[in-house]
Amino acid sequence: MKITIVAGARPNFMKISPIIKAIQKRNSLGAAIEYRLVHTGQHYDKKMSADFFDQLGIPEPHANLEAGGGTQAEQTAAIMVRFEKELMEHRPNLILVVGDVTSTMACTITAKKLCIDAVHVEAGIRSGDMTMPEEINRIVTDSITDHFFTTSEVANQHLRHSGVGEERIHFVGNTMIDSLIGNLERLLKPALWDDQNLQSGKYFLLTLHRPANVDDPANLDHLLSTIMQCTGDLPVVFPVHPRTKKILDGIGFNNPKLVLAEPMPYLEFIYMVKNALAIITDSGGITEEATVLGVPCMTMRDSTERPETITMGTNELVGTDPAKLVPYLDKVMSGNWKKGAIPPLWDGKTAERIVSKLEDLYIS
Structure with a gap:
């Protein structure tokens, strides 16, 4: 199984780090998972990007598309043009995108037009606010994604209401919490x-x-x-x-x-x-x-x-x-704030569940 993992902006990095570590762990136990990490360069300020790779133990990307800057349309176009070339030179079985940034949407569209499966981590979340660029990114990405890894039952319901079958919805938890728990x-x-x-x-x-x-x-x-x-x-x-x-x-x-x-x-x-x-x-x-x-x-x-x-x-x-x-x-x-609880499967083991499911889907 060959996976291209996409990271583009600061929120992505906390989500991909546990997935890469889970892949490395499975490979050490005899799995055969090849991954290629592609940084689109959407966030190109060192404080917004490079520090996160260093601190979270993310290996150097195999490719940096350096598509930062410009308007929404200019950035989307630059990512798509450069990611298309990347996929044609290094064709995977699937791409894995996370979150809801411009890179998530742009790379999903590019992969699907090349008939490459797209897997979306943190799929199905919705704000209902169409003035947010992220909401458009979520809707477009989820309209063409092949498999959906979700953080909550609410996200599952959004996907069901949009016509996604249960066999493509995988409730796994939250990889951002994997990073949090793993670094406390x-x-x-x-x-x-x-x-x-x-x-x-x-x-x-x-x-x-x-x-x-x-x-x-x-x-x-x-x-x-x-x-x-x-x-x-x-x-x-x-x-x-x-x-x-x-x-x-x-x-x-x-x-x-x-x-x-x-x-x-x-x-x-x-x-x-x-x-x-x-x-x-x-x-x-x-x-x-x-x-x-x-x-x-x-x-x-x-x-x-x-x-x-x-x-x-x-x-x-x-x-x-x-x-x-x-x-x-x-x-x-006044010290009167409500007491909270931790949502189901926000337990630090989400990435392991994702990699296990990917093996079931693309290797078994």
């Missing part, structure tokens, strides 16, 4: 911890990058002001996403409690997540990590593709109106 003993304290005299459970962690929160300077200013006003004397650590930094620099927001930082490597960032009193974010993946770590999480979005983090976990869907954040911050500050 390796977390690294970032330099700013001592520089800012941070203490466990005595700071908020903030991440923002979605247009609804950061593109309007007035809205971003209002959101930051609200957070500063409702978090007492506690510091707010804000690793600033590159697209957010441009707007933040423009408004010149300044508050002594706000600790601005560069994007952090994985092991340092998870250290910050694990030790935070609470998290304010518009990321999907962070809500999953917060749920497993039992950390209160507030999502600044109007919808989520990960409802299990709310129905079972420690996450709450706040919305994009800064005023709606106030009662949630009050709950955190």
